[in-house]
Amino acid sequence: MDVDGESTSAVATEARLIPVLSGRSKAMYQFTQQSLPACKPVLTPAWVITTFFLVGALFIPIGLVSLHASHSVVEIVDRYDSECVPDLFKSNKVEYIKDMSIHKNCSRHLKVHKHMKAPIFIYYQLDNYYQNHRRYVKSRSDRQLLHGLQHNDTSSCTPEESSNGLPIVPCGLIAWSLFNDTYSFSRGTHKLRVNRKNIAWKSDRNHKFGKQVYPFNFQNGTLIGGGKLDPNIPLSDQEDLIVWMRTAALPSFRKLYGRIEDDLNVDDVVVVNLLNNYNTYSFGGTKELVLSTSSWLGGRNNFLGMAYTSVGFSSILVAFIFLLLHVRNPSLNIRAVC
Incomplete structure (x- = not known):
């Protein structure tokens, strides 16, 4: 039989024909049958809390530096x-x-x-x-x-x-x-x-x-x-x-x-x-x-600095909330919250 222009062979097993695919046909078969391998990372509480802390630690300095540049204009x-x-x-x-x-x-x-x-x-x-x-x-x-x-x-x-x-x-x-x-x-x-x-x-x-x-x-x-x-x-x-x-x-x-x-x-x-x-x-x-x-950011505009700072503080706040929830109830599944 021929699937997508690729040649295939068949093996008889108990009166059933099982297709043996190769190359492109095999990949297409796995895609249509939704059996392709996939990466499914497990977000543990430690990973989630650390990620939010890192985002806050990165965004807050950027926001403060941007606000300082804007106010220097x-x-x-x-x-x-x-x-x-x-x-x-x-x-x-x-x-x-x-x-x-x-x-x-x-x-x-x-x-x-x-x-x-x-x-x-x-x-x-x-x-x-x-x-x-x-x-x-x-x-x-x-x-x-x-x-x-x-x-x-x-x-x-x-x-x-x-x-x-x-x-x-x-x-x-x-x-x-x-x-x-x-x-x-x-x-x-x-x-x-x-x-x-x-x-x-x-x-x-x-x-x-x-x-x-x-x-x-x-x-x-x-x-x-x-x-x-x-x-x-x-x-x-x-x-x-x-x-x-x-x-x-x-x-x-x-x-x-x-x-x-x-x-x-x-x-x-x-x-x-x-x-x-x-x-x-x-x-x-x-x-x-x-x-x-003007500054290295251009003219006076506080929006960029305020946006970075707000996102940073929000991430720190969410990280603290998740940390408190995890300490009070270590068995709580934070993945469902995220």
Whole structure:
């Protein structure tokens, strides 16, 4: 007889044919009959308790080190959306932000309470801004960002796919709503250097935005959503757009604006001259400017450290409970509990 293309022989024993299998057929026969050898470790109480103790002993130091690295990050956070509105327009901020005849200049003074070593990262933070909205996320054309006007199908960019009968590059609501507040920094009479290069992911610059694709017919409609783009610079070099196009998953997010290349000392006063252009007032959003150093883990984020520490302490607690149960009743089968 033939099983799975392998030859087999048969031996007659008391009028029964017992298949004698070899190689692949034998393994297949054991698999179908569920008779393959298996490793079945026996988790004794000592093994279970020791494992939980080891997990706790490993995770707690990692969590504490992560928390220390996070707390070593120095941050200055300044909310300016309300303070940068003249008193005359405090009751109608939307009218103020939409009036193009009003200058939006504003100055903020930030005091440094702890030494900040360069590079100091500049972020803008938006709250109550849902970049993860389905309609918003879909309103873009990745092929157009890479190939420009050579790609004609921009139906996914609705309602910002064309203006005045001409296509828009880059099209879509995400690009249309580009953040356009600007910042400059000084310390006394010394202007601080701000590096705005390499703020976007290298993979995005090289593979998602065309080096020969230039903005075309952008923000030329009757309704201006946000910032404008230089039509003489290719999209791959307009890194503020690239950063903005990587949409955030949560309604509160930060995006990198640039890096200050000078150290800031204790009690230094940084003067921020900004243009308050971006309209977050119509939907109740807020804007914040963030100056932050970094650690070997990146920016300030306590979640990783707290997660490791919580799991570690939970493992130690479970180990103690199992140990007490085992001491009180050595015959208790901990394997059933696990």
